[in-house]
Amino acid sequence: MMTQPKRYHPAWLLFEFFSFLKNSFIFIFFLFILRAGTNTGWVLWAKYLFIFFAIWTLIHMVLKWIFHTYQIKNESIILREGVFVKQQRTVPFERIQNNQTSTNFLHRMLGLTSLSLETGTSDAQSSVKFTVLSFDEAQQILKVVNDQKGSDDEEEEDEPANKTIYFRSTKKDTLKAAFTSFSFLAIFPILAALYFQVDDFFSLDESAQNIFSYFANHLWLLVPIFIAAMILSVGIGYIQTVIKYGNYEISADDERIYIQKGVLSTSSFSIPKKKVQAITIHQSFIKRLLNMAEVKLVSAGKMGDGKQETNSLYPFMSRQEAYRLTNELLPHYHIEENMKKLPRKVLLLKLISPYYGTLIVGIGLFIFQREWLWITGIVFLLAIVSRVLDYLFTSYLRHGDFIQTRKGGFSNETFLTRIERIQQIQVRHSWIQRKFGVSTLEFSNRSKPVHVSQLADVPKEDVSDFYRWFKLKQ
Amino acid sequence: MYLHITEPSQKISSKIIGIWRVTNTIGHTIVLAILGALLYFSQTFQWVGWIDPLLYILIGLMIISAVFSIFIEPAFLQKSWRYEIDEEFVQLKHGRFNQYHTLIPMEKVEYVTTDQGPFLRKHDLYNVKIGTTTSSHTIPAIHKDEAIALRSQIAVFAKVKDTDAEREEKE
Incomplete structure (x- = not known):
């Protein structure tokens, strides 16, 4: 498929304009609302400066829209950018590691969406981002990109026929999610923030004190208020969870895995199965208690912004179900439950190695705050506890083409990858490790940022085996 | 050992x-x-x-x-620094008290460069830097002729098995 160079959707201007308004809101608010009447001295200058800047930004915006184009040609996307300094970028489809769409409320109202195609390169321009795109156009681009080997002739075949849905969240799942993510507690920070905001304007402190003393005298009144607050916060928590995790859907065909989620503002993620670099299984303390696990697919490309982590299979699944799903989606990956633990002598080694953190805290407190020196004791105790936990939970397993490692204490993380996904390995041993017959093993996987798995104090026989295995299997 | x-x-x-x-x-x-x-x-x-x-x-x-x-x-x-480059791997080892062994499959090598500062130049030596997608490694102080030969050799070895696409196909 080949297209002519195209401009972005005209609504791009609208979105840029809104984001400009949002970013300069403080200036506008200050100059033209708070100081609307003042037209003297520096305020006047600031107003002129702002108007000049705003006009320039708007002109630049329009010029950008006129000059920026994209084109699909020869199995790659060609982007032409720059108003004064021209720049052309060519991104071959096969370099694309994953793609993500996200549709916020404004997008949805206008039948638009945003799309980003992530390559794994390490420079700043590692992704192709379309901030505004008509929904159909996005689907078309995705189709071309996803269908890499398909050439011009045998097109026009909608969706690979064998795309199956493996998971769809139900009301029950969402309810479970709302409670395990503790989103119903979210109301408290919101209330606190609200209180302080209002307090700035109306000095609530006094009236708050009055209210407190009133309630102190009528304690029973607190009960219905508390219940009402709980119901409200559970309701808000539930709505938040629905917006974030509602309509969660995981599907796959032979080539790719697709994850979709969200109500009102939706996002989706898709990755070719053969580009999954590794998987991680994360269990927080709560999830461990409830026997849940979160499986994430590791991609060499960037994974959205922190809160928009779409690369996770439904985070509130029971462990068994998560494992089963992983096996179905990625038949190549087998998660093993029983892993090898570190030998007992390693606990001693872990406990006697130097306590640098404690030492630094101790010296610091000795110099600056001698009366707080006891804190060093607590730090020391925490260090010991964390070392013991580290010893207890570190485990590893090599089976077939896989290496699986687990680390953590209260919350733990399991990492599973295949040999050909490992970019490099390093083993090292210090003087004291040699005395204990152990060694540290490190291997790196592509991801953004790079994922380095480190296993400290593994018996040297296992490390040698691992090294030889890696050398042989390549 | x-x-x-x-x-x-x-x-x-x-x-x-x-x-x-x-x-x-x-x-x-x-x-x-x-x-x-x-x-x-x-x-x-x-x-x-x-x-x-x-x-x-x-x-x-x-x-x-x-x-x-x-x-x-x-x-x-x-004394402890050792390296070896063959068709399949770059192997590095260094350190006496803390020993490091690094193994990089040739097909994961992304680039190789040589560089020298004023002191190295005086002795006609080069550092050879080998980069992968995840990190980079420097072999210090290799004689000029050897360094340049090494650079082109790694380039040849790494290029033979270029993209990871080939490997992915096999799965």
């Missing part, structure tokens, strides 16, 4: 010991000079009380580190 693995065999130039001694002396002298200047200012201008002891500790640590990295480390490091 502590680990039962085949170790790389090529050595790096012994001239690097002298070079490391000189560069480490320069580096440590600069840091000590800065710390000394800070100490001088702190005492002349009566800075906050805790700066003095902190500076003394830092100066003490720097002196210990200087003794180690000028008189002791270079010889050990040079």
Whole structure:
């Protein structure tokens, strides 16, 4: 498929304009609302400066829209950018590691969406981002990109026929999610923030004190208020969870895995199965208690912004179900439950190695705050506890083409990858490790940022085996 | 041999010991000079009380580190450095007290460069830097002809099995 160079959707201007308004809101608010009447001295200058800047930004915006184009040609996307300094970028489809769409409320109202195609390169321009795109156009681009080997002739075949849905969240799942993510507690920070905001304007402190003393005298009144607050916060928590995790859907065909989620503002993620670099299984303390696990697919490309982590299979699944799903989606990956633990002598080694953190805290407190020196004791105790936990939970397993490692204490993380996904390995041993017959093993996987798995104090026989295995299997 | 693995065999130039001694002396002298200047200012201008002891500790640590990295480390490091490059792997090993073994499959190598500073140039030596998608490694002090041969050799080896696409196909 080949297209002519195209401009972005005209609504791009609208979105840029809104984001400009949002970013300069403080200036506008200050100059033209708070100081609307003042037209003297520096305020006047600031107003002129702002108007000049705003006009320039708007002109630049329009010029950008006129000059920026994209084109699909020869199995790659060609982007032409720059108003004064021209720049052309060519991104071959096969370099694309994953793609993500996200549709916020404004997008949805206008039948638009945003799309980003992530390559794994390490420079700043590692992704192709379309901030505004008509929904159909996005689907078309995705189709071309996803269908890499398909050439011009045998097109026009909608969706690979064998795309199956493996998971769809139900009301029950969402309810479970709302409670395990503790989103119903979210109301408290919101209330606190609200209180302080209002307090700035109306000095609530006094009236708050009055209210407190009133309630102190009528304690029973607190009960219905508390219940009402709980119901409200559970309701808000539930709505938040629905917006974030509602309509969660995981599907796959032979080539790719697709994850979709969200109500009102939706996002989706898709990755070719053969580009999954590794998987991680994360269990927080709560999830461990409830026997849940979160499986994430590791991609060499960037994974959205922190809160928009779409690369996770439904985070509130029971462990068994998560494992089963992983096996179905990625038949190549087998998660093993029983892993090898570190030998007992390693606990001693872990406990006697130097306590640098404690030492630094101790010296610091000795110099600056001698009366707080006891804190060093607590730090020391925490260090010991964390070392013991580290010893207890570190485990590893090599089976077939896989290496699986687990680390953590209260919350733990399991990492599973295949040999050909490992970019490099390093083993090292210090003087004291040699005395204990152990060694540290490190291997790196592509991801953004790079994922380095480190296993400290593994018996040297296992490390040698691992090294030889890696050398042989390549 | 502590680990039962085949170790790389090529050595790096012994001239690097002298070079490391000189560069480490320069580096440590600069840091000590800065710390000394800070100490001088702190005492002349009566800075906050805790700066003095902190500076003394830092100066003490720097002196210990200087003794180690000028008189002791270079010889050990040079003696322990080994590398080997074949069609399949780049293998590196260095360190005496803390030993490091690194193994990089050739097909994961993304780039290879050579560089030299003024001290290396004086002895006609080069550093060879090998980069993968996840990190980069430097083999220090290789003689010019060898370094350039090595660079082109790695380039050839790495290029034969170019993209990871091929490998992915197999799965």
